[in-house]
Each structure stands twice: as structure tokens, then as C-alpha cells.
Amino acid sequence: xxxxxxxxxxxxxxxxxxxxxHIFGYPGGAVLPIYDEIFQQDKVKHILVRHEQGAxxxxxxxxxxxxxxxxxxxxxxxxxxxxxxxxxxxxxxSIPILCITGQVPTHLVGSDAFQECDTVGITRPCTKHNYLVxxxxxxxxxxxxxxxVATHGRPGPVxxxxxxxxxxAKGKYIGPANIQHKTYRPRVKGDLATIREAVELMAxxxxxxxxxxxxxxxxxRKASNLLRELVRLTGFPIxxxxxxxxxxxxxxxxxxxxxxxxxxxxANLAMHECDVMINIGARFDDRITGRIDQFSPHSRRIHVDxxxxxxxxxxxxxxxxxxxxGHVIEDMIAIWKDRQPALDKAALEAWWGRIRKWQARDCxxxxxxxDIIMPQYAIERLYALTKDRNTYITxxxxxxxxxxxxxxxxxxxxxxxxxxxxxxxxxxxxxSVGVQVAHPDALVIDIAGDASVLMTMQEMxxxxxxxxxxxxxxxxxxxxxxxxxxxxxxxxxxxxxSYMDSLPDFVxxxxxxxxxxxxCEKPSELDDAIKKMISVDRPVIFDCRVASLANCFxxxxxxxxxxxxxxxxxxxxxxxxxxxSAEGRVLV
Amino acid sequence: xxxxAKQGSGTAPQQPASAYFMESRKQAPETHxxxxxxxxxxxxxxxxxxxxxxxxxxxESLTVSETSHEKHVSRITIVTTGTPNVLEQIRAQLERxxxxxxxxxxxxxxxxxxxxLALVKVTGKGxxxxxxxxxxxxxxxxxxxxxxxxxxxxxxxxxxxxxQFIQLMIPVGLxxxxxTGIAAISRGPEAMKx
Numbered sequence: 001x002x003x004x005x006x007x008x009x010x011x012x013x014x015x016x017x018x019x020x021x022h023i024f025g026y027p028g029g030a031v032l033p034i035y036d037e038i039f040q041q042d043k044v045k046h047i048l049v050r051h052e053q054g055a056x057x058x059x060x061x062x063x064x065x066x067x068x069x070x071x072x073x074x075x076x077x078x079x080x081x082x083x084x085x086x087x088x089x090x091x092x093x094s095i096p097i098l099c100i101t102g103q104v105p106t107h108l109v110g111s112d113a114f115q116e117c118d119t120v121g122i123t124r125p126c127t128k129h130n131y132l133v134x135x136x137x138x139x140x141x142x143x144x145x146x147x148x149v150a151t152h153g154r155p156g157p158v159x160x161x162x163x164x165x166x167x168x169a170k171g172k173y174i175g176p177a178n179i180q181h182k183t184y185r186p187r188v189k190g191d192l193a194t195i196r197e198a199v200e201l202m203a204x205x206x207x208x209x210x211x212x213x214x215x216x217x218x219x220x221r222k223a224s225n226l227l228r229e230l231v232r233l234t235g236f237p238i239x240x241x242x243x244x245x246x247x248x249x250x251x252x253x254x255x256x257x258x259x260x261x262x263x264x265x266x267a268n269l270a271m272h273e274c275d276v277m278i279n280i281g282a283r284f285d286d287r288i289t290g291r292i293d294q295f296s297p298h299s300r301r302i303h304v305d306x307x308x309x310x311x312x313x314x315x316x317x318x319x320x321x322x323x324x325x326g327h328v329i330e331d332m333i334a335i336w337k338d339r340q341p342a343l344d345k346a347a348l349e350a351w352w353g354r355i356r357k358w359q360a361r362d363c364x365x366x367x368x369x370x371d372i373i374m375p376q377y378a379i380e381r382l383y384a385l386t387k388d389r390n391t392y393i394t395x396x397x398x399x400x401x402x403x404x405x406x407x408x409x410x411x412x413x414x415x416x417x418x419x420x421x422x423x424x425x426x427x428x429x430x431x432s433v434g435v436q437v438a439h440p441d442a443l444v445i446d447i448a449g450d451a452s453v454l455m456t457m458q459e460m461x462x463x464x465x466x467x468x469x470x471x472x473x474x475x476x477x478x479x480x481x482x483x484x485x486x487x488x489x490x491x492x493x494x495x496x497x498s499y500m501d502s503l504p505d506f507v508x509x510x511x512x513x514x515x516x517x518x519x520c521e522k523p524s525e526l527d528d529a530i531k532k533m534i535s536v537d538r539p540v541i542f543d544c545r546v547a548s549l550a551n552c553f554x555x556x557x558x559x560x561x562x563x564x565x566x567x568x569x570x571x572x573x574x575x576x577x578x579x580x581s582a583e584g585r586v587l588v
Numbered sequence: 589x590x591x592x593a594k595q596g597s598g599t600a601p602q603q604p605a606s607a608y609f610m611e612s613r614k615q616a617p618e619t620h621x622x623x624x625x626x627x628x629x630x631x632x633x634x635x636x637x638x639x640x641x642x643x644x645x646x647x648e649s650l651t652v653s654e655t656s657h658e659k660h661v662s663r664i665t666i667v668t669t670g671t672p673n674v675l676e677q678i679r680a681q682l683e684r685x686x687x688x689x690x691x692x693x694x695x696x697x698x699x700x701x702x703x704x705l706a707l708v709k710v711t712g713k714g715x716x717x718x719x720x721x722x723x724x725x726x727x728x729x730x731x732x733x734x735x736x737x738x739x740x741x742x743x744x745x746x747x748x749x750x751x752q753f754i755q756l757m758i759p760v761g762l763x764x765x766x767x768t769g770i771a772a773i774s775r776g777p778e779a780m781k782x
Binding site: 316 | 635677
């Protein structure tokens with residue numbers, strides 16, 4: 001049954017009918033009717049941010065930690081353009097978010113009106129899909145379609161741009177049950193014959209490896225459980241991308257740690273030496289593969305992905321399976337159990353033997369220091385003191401992010417929020433706001449760097465206003481550490497503009513925001529300081545002063561393959577510099 | 589071939605993009621005709637063209653028009669050049685756009701007909717004028733406008749026929765050409781699925 005209501009009412013009704021409890025936003029001229037409607041209802045709670053980029057990352061954190069669609073609401077013009085970084089971030093990492101943008105009234109569109117921008121034009125390449133709604137009668141359908149598109153298939157950001165006159169105009173409301181998308185029906189079930197072929201290949205493997213990614217987490221909790229079952233059933237080793245951490249428990253014996261540019265020695269060498277690679281929900285990103293023409297030269301490859309465009313994009317695969325990870329793994333398990341394959345036990349044992357040797361290399365080893373906090377040590381201690389709690393971790397981008405991925409051990413999916421594809425400095429603080437909104441009783445920690453955190457620092461004010469006790473754990477080395485590391489390795493140690501001069505006093509800054517500041521400089525005081533941070537029921541900025549020149553290893557230098565990775569403890573900088581070819585130097 | 593619409597050609601990479609060198613650069617580029625059925629909603633053409641520009645694919649020719657008014661379906665015919673890997677990517681990337689119903693690579697399917705229409709303006713007097721008319725007749729081009737010193741010819745055919753006609757018109761007084769780009773359809777009773 002359809003009802004007449006205003007565009008703004010339709011928006012709020014659609015949000016409520018889609019089960020949205022929280023939205024992140026910032027008001028402005030072109031969304032005032034929607035804000036008026038927000039004021040007059042209590043189903044959807046609005047979290048006021050301090051910058052639209054923060055709203056987008058908060059919506060991402062909310063989505064990533066719950067598996068639901070995150071929602072943000074911003075005004076026209078600068079509101080929309082400020083959200084673009086977050087939209088691009090969500091596109092690269094396949095995070096479902098819906099961004100409602102206000103637009104100038106229909107009759108002013110195209111006239112360079114105040115706070116006008118071509119929102120659908122600007123956001124077309126950085127969203128999965130976008131809409132400009134010109135008729136209030138279309139609004140309900142578009143809203144429900146937008147949720148459908150954002151959350152089905154490979155998830156991603158969707159923008160709905162709504163001119164102000166459409167927000168006032170009356171239109172018919174239809175519920176979400178009556179919507180069927182005309183064109184978009186992604187395939188969920190994998191082709192059974194191909195899955196059988198894949199299982200056959202796995203059964204004959206002598207040196208297999210599972211390489212899993214964010215797709216498993218996007219597929220939902222069940223997919224992670226199924227992955228665990230499949231991996232244990234086969235007894236094969238498993239590694240995962242940055243985005244996939246937590247789908248498989250890090251404490252398990254079959255777990256090799258993260259792979260890729262700063263992945264573990266054992267994971268990268270196993271990828272290089274394997275004969276059967278089972279990629280589930282990962283996309284052969286360049287941070288993972290290293291040099292493509294020397295990538296895993298002896299393997300036959302299975303690739304499970306819901307997005308057909310990810311198949312054969314950069315790396316050719318032998319058995320592509322298009323479908324949702326969860327469904328495909330379920331079918332793999334059923335076929336495996338049915339077939340009861342006789343594995344080549346001797347070969348697999350020898351394979352594990354080699355892997356255990358690589359593991360014995362202890363690639364994440366670092367020199368401990370009594371007087372200075374090593375960044376790795378800080379994360380090890382943070383992990384030890386928070387692992388038995390209900391903890392969620394977000395990060396910014398840089399060295400601290402890689403150390404967090406290496407040293408914080410994730411046992412469960414949806415506990416790890418990081419900007420992988422786009423590499424957005426400033427992601428972690430607002431993302432932690434989003435996570436804390438979704439999980440008010442959880443311990444939410446943003447492992448941050450001193451440079452990144454300043455990019456979205458204003459959201460501390462959001463945390464204080466909404467009583468979100470997020471913990472900002474800054475590994476403060478007074479550098480843009482990863483930039484400096486590359487300058488050391490690639491540019492003759494000329495540290496061009498990578499020193500963070502004039503950093504604020506983070507403790508005073510915390511106090512200025514009305515939250516708690518903690519500073520720690522000595523390894524001996526670290527545990528107590530972390531415990532204090534955890535016990536405070538308010539937002540905390542933790543200024544953890546760490547060794548300023550520590551670098552992040554292992555590392556695959558740009559333009560190199562997996563087996564050419566550098567380990568940190570024994571290589572002088574000059575040698576590392578020489579190890580990067582002129583060709584590799586131009587790469588990012 | 590003159591391009592009706594050109595996007596990202598020239599410096600565009602011929603291989604699937606990877607930051608870390610492609611496996612093989614040995615594949616030779618091929619020219620294919622893609623037919624894309626899309627929901628005719630605002631911005632859909634921008635989406636398709638933006639995809640080509642953003643990912644560095646070539647467009648050699650592009651033709652678009654609504655083909656079913658009741659269903660609001662438009663048909664886009666794109667002629668593009670790339671290695672087989674790139675062409676496979678283009679197809680997958682097009683299919684992934686939300687308003688796209690279906691994509692067909694007519695060159696892979698084989699057995700299709702393709703036509704282009706050109707309007708060709710020629711000026712001249714005396715013997716050149718007669719020569720222009722004679723050539724037009726040989727190519728079955730129709731005169732659709734004439735003044736005492738000019739003709740406009742309408743010519744339909746395969747691309748190379750049109751190319752050849754234009755080349756011949758240069759010495760007899762070619763001044764302007766307008767071309768539609770290629771429209772193509774597969775032979776036989778089957779229709780492209782929506």
C-alpha cells in the first residue's frame with residue numbers, strides 16, 4: 001500500500017525500513033528538510049561528525065564491524081566533495097555504504113548555484129553506482145535499490161543525490177519488499193562442475209596454499225566458519241591479505257601470517273613455491289603479488305571471486321569460480337567430504353617441513369630495547385593486554401598499520417578495520433568512531449601514526465560529544481615513517497619533508513578536546529599506561545613515543561618477487577638501496 | 589581508421605594494468621566490436637565512456653541510440669582495440685556496471701554484419717563535379733543535397749568502403765565528413781539477450 005509523504009519523510013522511512021539505526025552526517029543548506037525530519041523522529045539516530053570525510057570513514061567502520069550497510073548524510077557541494085575520499089576508500093575495499101547527498105533545487109542544477117557541484121559526475125568513478133533523484137515518486141524505489149546495490153554482489157559505496165525541492169515535494173512511498181532491480185543480479189552460487197574441478201586439483205596438490213582475502217569477511221560470519229572448516233579438513237597452510245585478517249584465527253597452527261609487501265617470510269615463500277594456490281576472495285593486488293612475471297611461477301591457481309572482473313585481471317588463473325565465497329566454500333566442503341580424497345601425505349609432510357623451516361627464520365624478530373619503546377613491542381604489549389577483551393582495532397596508514405597487521409593477532413572476522421586499497425591516512429580515527437557507535441560496550445582502539453592521525457583529528461570532538469570511548473594509540477616516531485623508510489631505501493636517505501616538525505602536544509590536545517591524554521616514553525611503563533588507557537571510560541589519546549628510526553620488515557622491494565624479500569635484521573640500508581632496480585624505483 | 593570518438597588512445601597501456609609489470613607483452617592487439625544493452629537512464633553513456641577513459645582502454649568508434657522505447661533500453665556499439673586479455677577485462681568491466689543488461693563481443697561470436705553511414709560534402713566545378721558524381725555512382729552513394737558548386741553524398745557500408753570513398757573524394761574536392769560510427773548485429777534468427 002502506498003502512502004503520500006514528503007521526500008524527506010520518504011528518506012527517513014526508507015532508512016528505518018532498511019533497519020538503519022545510525023547515520024553519520026553533517027547538515028547544510030541542501031539537506032535541511034532531511035535534518036528537520038531527523039529532528040522529528042527517533043528511529044534513526046544521527047551522529048554529528050566534524051568533517052564529511054569523517055562521516056564516510058565512520059560509516060565504513062560501522063559497516064566493516066557489523067556486516068551491515070553504513071549510511072552517511074552530507075550536504076551539496078563541499079559536503080559531497082569532502083566525502084569523496086571515503087567513497088573511494090569504500091570502493092577500493094568493497095565496503096557497503098550509502099551516501100545521501102543534498103543537491104541544489106532541480107531548477108538550479110547546472111547554473112553554478114551556491115554550493116552546487118556535479119555530485120553524480122564527480123562520484124561516478126568512485127562509487128559502485130549513483131543516482132540523481134528528480135522526482136519524489138522515484139525516491140523510495142531509488143533508496144531501496146541503493147541498499148540492494150551497495151550490499152549485493154561485490155559490496156561498495158552508492159550515492160543518492162537529492163535536490164532540495166525533491167526533499168520537500170510529495171511522493172508515494174513503497175516498502176523495500178516491492179523492489180526488484182531491473183539489471184543487477186550478481187551470481188552467488190559458483191558453477192558446481194568447476195568447483196569439482198577445483199577440489200580435484202586441491203586433492204592432488206603436493207604444495208598447496210590457501211590465499212584468502214576481504215571477500216571472505218564480506219561474505220559474512222558463516223563464510224569465515226566455513227573457511228576454517230575447509231582449511232582444517234584439508235590440512236593445507238593458509239595465508240591472508242591485509243583485508244582478510246581475522247577470517248582465519250591467527251593462533252592456529254596452519255596459519256602462516258599475512259602475505260605481501262610486508263607479509264611474513266613463510267607466507268611469501270610458500271606463495272612462491274606452491275604448486276596449487278587457492279585464492280578465495282582476494283584480488284591479486286600489487287601489494288600482494290610483487291613482480292607479476294615472477295609471481296608464484298610453479299602454481300596452478302584457483303580463484304574464487306564474486307566479481308567476474310577480478311578474474312584474470314592481472315594474474316591468469318586456471319580455475320576461475322565466480323560466486324560468493326561462503327557458498328563456494330560450502331560446496332567445496334561438501335564435495336571434499338563426499339569424495340574423501342587420498343592426499344599425497346608424504347609430499348604434504350615435506351611441504352610442511354619446508355614451511356616450518358621458513359617459520360623458524362622468525363622474520364618478525366626485532367631488536368628489543370630497554371630504554372626506548374620499539375613500535376613492534378608496543379603493539380605486542382597492546383595485543384597481550386587487550387586480546388581477552390571484546391576488542392576492535394582500526395588503523396591509519398603507514399608503518400604502524402603494517403606493524404599492527406604483523407603483531408596484532410586476529411582470531412575473529414570484523415575485528416580489523418583498515419584502509420587497504422586506497423591507503424587513506426586519516427581513516428582510522430573516524431572509523432573507530434563508527435565501530436564504537438555500532439559496539440558501544442566494546443574496546444575500540446585506533447592504532448595510529450603521528451602523521452596520519454592529524455588528518456582527521458577533529459573527529460575526537462565527535463567522540464566526546466557522543467560519549468564514544470575510543471582509544472587512539474599513536475605510535476609516535478615524529479616521522480611519516482613509511483615515507484621516510486622509502487626515502488631511506490630508494491632515495492639516498494634524503495628525508496624530503498617526511499619529518500613531522502611542530503607536532504602538537506598530544507596530551508594537551510586530548511585535554512583540549514575534553515578527553516584523556518596519556519604519554520608513555522619508557523618500555524618499563526608501557527603496560528601500566530596501556531592498562532590505564534583501557535580502564536578509562538572516555539576517549540583517550542595515547543602518545544606512545546617509539547624509536548624514531550625503526551623500519552618495517554620484512555619487505556618486498558618494489559619491482560621484486562616474493563622470494564627476493566628483505567629481512568630487517570641483517571641488511572644494511574645501502575644494500576637495500578642497491579637491491580631496487582631502476583625499473584622498480586618508478587613503482588609505487 | 590578515423591575515430592568517431594577517441595578515448596585514452598596514444599599513451600594508453602595495451603595490457604591489463606598492474607603496477608608490477610605484466611606477465612607477457614607478446615599478445616598482439618585485436619580490434620573487436622562490442623554490443624552493450626543498457627538501461628537508458630541518465631548518465632549511463634558517461635558511465636560506459638568513463639570506464640574506458642579511467643582504465644585506459646581505447647574507443648575507436650562509438651554508436652548509441654535507444655532501441656526499445658517501451659523498455660527504455662539503449663544499444664551501444666563500441667569498436668575497441670586491445671590484447672585478448674584486455675578485451676576480456678573490458679567485457680567483464682562493462683558487465684559489472686549496474687545499468688548494463690548484457691554485453692556481446694560480436695567479433696568473438698563471429699558471423700555478424702556491420703555498417704556505417706557517412707555524409708560526405710564535396711565542392712567543385714566542371715570536370716571535378718562530374719568525376720565526383722561518377723565515383724559516387726560506383727560506390728552507390730546517394731546525393732542528398734546539391735548546390736551549383738557542391739554535393740552531399742550519403743554512403744552506407746563497411747568501414748573500409750567508406751574509408752576508400754573518402755580517400756577518392758579528396759582530389760575531387762572533399763571539404764567535410766560526418767560519420768556515424770559502426771552499428772553491428774549478429775546474423776541468423778537469434779536476438780541478443782536482454
